[in-house]
Amino acid sequence: MSSLFGNFFANWDRYRKSIEDPGYRDYENMWAMAIDLGSCIGCNACSTACYAENNLATVGEDRFLARQSMGWMRVERYWDEPSLGASDPDSQERGGSFLPMMCQQCNAAPCEPVCPVGATYNNEGGLNAQIYNRCIGSRYCANNCPYRVRYFNFYSYDKDAWPAPLNRQLNPDISVRDKGVMEKCTFCIQRIRAAKDDAAREGRALRDGDVTTACQQTCPTQAIVFGDLQDPESRVRKAWDAHQVRLGTTEQKKTNPALRGYRVFEELNTESCVIYLERVRDTDV
Ligand code: SF4
Numbered sequence: 001m002s003s004l005f006g007n008f009f010a011n012w013d014r015y016r017k018s019i020e021d022p023g024y025r026d027y028e029n030m031w032a033m034a035i036d037l038g039s040c041i042g043c044n045a046c047s048t049a050c051y052a053e054n055n056l057a058t059v060g061e062d063r064f065l066a067r068q069s070m071g072w073m074r075v076e077r078y079w080d081e082p083s084l085g086a087s088d089p090d091s092q093e094r095g096g097s098f099l100p101m102m103c104q105q106c107n108a109a110p111c112e113p114v115c116p117v118g119a120t121y122n123n124e125g126g127l128n129a130q131i132y133n134r135c136i137g138s139r140y141c142a143n144n145c146p147y148r149v150r151y152f153n154f155y156s157y158d159k160d161a162w163p164a165p166l167n168r169q170l171n172p173d174i175s176v177r178d179k180g181v182m183e184k185c186t187f188c189i190q191r192i193r194a195a196k197d198d199a200a201r202e203g204r205a206l207r208d209g210d211v212t213t214a215c216q217q218t219c220p221t222q223a224i225v226f227g228d229l230q231d232p233e234s235r236v237r238k239a240w241d242a243h244q245v246r247l248g249t250t251e252q253k254k255t256n257p258a259l260r261g262y263r264v265f266e267e268l269n270t271e272s273c274v275i276y277l278e279r280v281r282d283t284d285v
């Protein structure tokens with residue numbers, strides 16, 4: 001019980017700190033992403049890979065339409081011409097664009113302080129972690145997430161999502177979640193742990209590229225870059241720096257406004273760890 005309250009107050013304490021306060025960012029790593037919307041073709045390979053890697057349950061069409069999908073990563077579609085839709089074969093040329101959306105691993109995560117049992121918290125890698133065994137299914141976190149990227153097990157999807165022999169493709173490195181538990185993207189934390197263990201066994205520090213998320217690994221256009229922002233030589237840090245996006249601000253002060261990097265809902269001070277590089281076209285639409 002004491003650790004429960006300890007977690008809760010640690011969450012709240014961190015949530016209330018600003019960038020200038022000492023100890024705000026005392027993490028070992030700061031895992032982050034950069035996603036180039038100019039490269040994304042909306043193929044959904046990333047979200048499919050996420051299903052396979054993280055034991056995500058398929059819920060069937062009816063539950064999907066009832067908004068009970070368990071896909072941690074959704075590829076959002078936007079049309080510059082409102083009358084256009086996915087059925088238009090020329091949609092992409094005429095203004096369709098895509099945005100892969102998953103947990104943004106906020107450092108001031110609105111989902112954390114509202115959890116009555118401290119089941120979600122910021123870990124030492126700057127990740128928003130979820131303790132499945134502690135979750136009581138209140139769903140306050142999902143209601144307070146501005147990105148709508150938390151998914152609730154309304155039913156025991158795990159009982160029939162993988163009929164034999166499909167159950168053999170489940171990833172043994174992570175659990176399968178049952179009814180009443182909230183879940184969301186973890187930046188493939190099992191891969192981060194495995195890479196850290198490998199580095200420790202070899203007596204060396206973690207190197208850039210040691211950890212590849214499933215979505216990044218699968219993306220055919222290499223639109224996704226993942227790594228540690230604390231490492232000044234990492235590809236992701238270089239992408240953030242090149243686009244003059246930094247943590248600890250609700251508004252980027254770019255010297256070159258043509259740079260494409262931005263964070264979604266930055267003005268809400270969620271301190272998210274994902275930047276998107278705006279898609280640029282050489283036509284009016
Ligand atoms: S994106 Fe939503 S679920 Fe993820 S850390 Fe931020 S508030 Fe929490």
Ligand code: SF4
Pocket residue numbers: 039040041042043044045046047075098100215218219220221222223224
């Ligand atoms: S796999 Fe890559 S190109 Fe395909 S939807 Fe995902 S980010 Fe976009």
